[in-house]
Amino acid sequence: MSENVKKPGSEGASGPRKPRKPAPAPRLTDPPLVGSADWREETLARVRVLILEADPEMTEERKWKKPSNGMAGVPVWSHGGIVCTGEAYAKVVKLTFARGATIPDPSRLFNSGLEGNTRRAIDIPEGTNIDAGAFKALVLAAVAQNGPPAAKTKPVKLLSGGNPQIAKADGDAPVQAYIAAMPGWKGDVGRWLDALVERTVPDVRKAVKWNSPFYGVEGKGYFLGFHCLTKCVKVAFFRGTSLQPPLPGESKQKEVRYLDVREHDHIDEAQLAAWVKQAATLPGWLYGLPDGKRTIS
Numbered sequence: 192m193s194e195n196v197k198k199p200g201s202e203g204a205s206g207p208r209k210p211r212k213p214a215p216a217p218r219l220t221d222p223p224l225v226g227s228a229d230w231r232e233e234t235l236a237r238v239r240v241l242i243l244e245a246d247p248e249m250t251e252e253r254k255w256k257k258p259s260n261g262m263a264g265v266p267v268w269s270h271g272g273i274v275c276t277g278e279a280y281a282k283v284v285k286l287t288f289a290r291g292a293t294i295p296d297p298s299r300l301f302n303s304g305l306e307g308n309t310r311r312a313i314d315i316p317e318g319t320n321i322d323a324g325a326f327k328a329l330v331l332a333a334v335a336q337n338g339p340p341a342a343k344t345k346p347v348k349l350l351s352g353g354n355p356q357i358a359k360a361d362g363d364a365p366v367q368a369y370i371a372a373m374p375g376w377k378g379d380v381g382r383w384l385d386a387l388v389e390r391t392v393p394d395v396r397k398a399v400k401w402n403s404p405f406y407g408v409e410g411k412g413y414f415l416g417f418h419c420l421t422k423c424v425k426v427a428f429f430r431g432t433s434l435q436p437p438l439p440g441e442s443k444q445k446e447v448r449y450l451d452v453r454e455h456d457h458i459d460e461a462q463l464a465a466w467v468k469q470a471a472t473l474p475g476w477l478y479g480l481p482d483g484k485r486t487i488s
Contacts, residue, residue, distance in 0.1 A: 230317045231279040235266065237321065238277060238286060242268050245327035246334055249274065271337035274330060283314040294332045298325035347372035350402060354419035357399045365399040373419055376454045380424045384417060384452075387460065391467045412475025415467065423451040429476035434469050436462075 242249055253264035266277040273289040288294060291301055291311025300322070303312035315321065347368070348356040355372035357365055370381035381404075388395055388406050398405045398413075407413035417426045431438050431448025440449030450466075452458060 231284050234284045234315055234317075234319075235277050235279065238284070238315075238326075239266070239268075241321065241323055241326050242275075242330055245330040246270055246274075249334075270334045271339060274333045274337065283316050285312050285314055287312040288329070288333050290333065290336050294329065294336055296329060298322060298329075300325055300329055349374060352420040353377060354402055356402055359398075359400050361396075361398045363397050366397045366404045369399055369402075369404050373424075377419050377424050380452050381417070384424075384426065387464060388415065388467055391464045392471045395471070407475050408471050411471075411473070412477040414470035414473065414475045420451075423453045426450040426452060428466060428470050430470060430473045433473055434466050438466065 239251075248270060250269045252267045252269070254267050255265045268274045268276070275286050275288045278285045278287070285303065287304070288301075288311050290309060291304070292307060292309050294311070296311070300313050301311040303314045304310050349372070350356050353374040355369050357369045357372070359365075366385065370378060370385060372378075373381045385404070392406070392408065394408065396407045396409055398407075400416075403416045403418045405413045405416045413429060415426065415428055417424055419425075425440075426449065427442075428434060428438060428448050428450070430446050431442075432446045434448070438448035438450055440451055442449060450458075450463070
């Protein structure tokens with residue numbers, strides 16, 4: 192045999208070769224959990240595969256290093272919030288679902304932490320055969336429970352005097368958005384005013400117009416609004432001259448009267464409620480409504 196001819200199967204030889212063993216998928220648990228590969232590391236690796244098969248958009252992290260389990264950080268899987276964590280202990284691998292108490296579990300995979308009001312866990316001893324289909328269904332149910340990621344909202348811009356800039360809109364929602372953006376003590380005043388008006392006028396209609404909350408009665412128009420200034424919250428009664436006793440703050444507008452609420456003022460709540468009740472019975476302010484429209488929503 193020529194020296195240049197190599198035996199079949201050796202390097203450079205033609206013909207079939209022994210197939211290579213596929214490289215293992217990268218593991219979140221590398222480096223090894225406890226100094227060397229063992230059944231716990233293999234179990235977590237298998238669980239990881241199932242989690243990613245169930246939801247390829249799952250986020251993986253490693254957090255909260257715990258001396259109690261010898262891990263270089265706890266594997267955490269998240270989608271719209273934490274779905275579950277994985278920890279290796281001496282006799283079990285523990286998968287803890289952050290909101291497991293509210294997740295349907297028809298296959299009864301949860302076997303630990305059943306007394307809790309929020310979390311549920313799956314303890315996996317050595318040699319346990321994981322029901323892949325049931326487990327993946329549980330993962331998807333946990334993702335659904337988290338719901339879609341919360342939409343990012345832009346911070347509300349504060350105008351002169353700390354007045355929130357809120358787009359014109361009808362209803363309670365824009366008013367609550369305005370109040371939530373009122374800075375510091377002014378927010379407390381806004382919540383107090385809003386609650387007082389609701390108690391006094393149960394059928395009140397609300398809106399935000401010109402960066403101010405407005406309160407009205409259907410068929411009568413708006414009777415009250417307020418606005419943040421640098422040193423006070425200015426409450427405007429649009430038919431203030433008809434209220435008794437007279438309000439202290441005069442206006443350039445003939446019928447409007449103001450009540451300025453400052454940070455440390457003591458306001459007579461009963462008197463304010465009486466003014467609100469009177470104002471709600473009067474024909475309100477319809478300025479700015481379309482011609483011929485005599486109601487507000």
